[in-house]
Amino acid sequence: MKRIIVYSRNTIVVFILLFLGICEGNAQVESDTVERKEETLPEETSPKYKDPNKALWLSLLLPGAGQVYNEKVWKLPILYGGVITSIYFLEFNNRRYQRFLVALDIIREGTEPNPFPNLNQDGIVRNVNYWRRNRDAIYLVFGAIYAFGAVDAFVDAHLAGFDVSDDLSFKIEPSVEPIMASSASVGISLKIKF
Template sequence: MKNLILYILIIIPFFAFAQEEKTDSIIVATEEIVQVTNSVIQDSASIDHLTFRNPMRAALYSAVLPGMGQIYNKKWWKAPLVWGVLGVGAGFVIYYNNLYKEARGYYLDKLYGTPISELGIANLTKEQLATIQDDRKRTRDYAIALTALGYMLNILDATVDAHLYGINKDPDLSFQPIIIQNLNTTELALGLGVSYKF
């Protein structure tokens, strides 16, 4: 019996000190926040702000004045392309709008019985003039839609360029157009070749 009590007295201290020490969860959470904050500060310190472009600013510049987002991203050669596309689009809109107004005037003159001085148009019926008017209006609307699409693509291009501005370009990866010959028919076709150097 003495041995049993002795064994119990020897073993109990091992179980008594095996309890986990409780820690304050607020202190642990605060220490984790401090560690995360320090790592974020170190990461932001490693960013080269001279090569960083803000995508929101580039989109705003392109929305206010088309081509300015491309200049902000230092893609100078894209700005004249944007101006050309939007200028040609605006020119087509104005041209087709004038044709539509002219056709509408002829249609209204024919509808109200006003004499038309143009020889080729004076012989047309009301239905034919209405068809010509609708065709000119549709063409004008297509020109407006395509010009608006060019404007939206200008903003999208500036935003994407700003996102990709600081990314290093890998000189070992390249895309090249290639000409592929069909062995059976000896016809040539244009393809895209991808090469990667190790």
């Protein structure tokens, strides 16, 4: 009986120590979250802070709107140059595709003369497939340019509050390190200052 009581006391002591350790761990976690909130609040209220999600949605709604939100208007001509160029080539390839498709229908019906006298039916089919593939590839290029604009706005908003002050530096300097009492090695050292 006495042994059971001692065992119970040890068990109670272990549970109390575990409980105190858990409470202390929870208190530490809560203080960490309070510190994190304090760290993020000034960043979100600073004038440099940009909301990445807002920049992404603006750029998805209208190409270039995210860049305007991030105050990087100089990127607009590049983005719209890509969009306009892809639209031009999309229309050009589609127009050629439609021309050869009509010519293929004319040859299959046989009612009118061949609009492309140098090409037979197989040549026209090859041209139809060629211009259709080009048109479909330009759809992918247009989608890639559109997605690139959205990703650029998102990443630029994330990096808006990045510190690029003069305190950051990278220097390459010659260095002399002693090897033994009478000799030294000569080399180059890279110094990074944060």
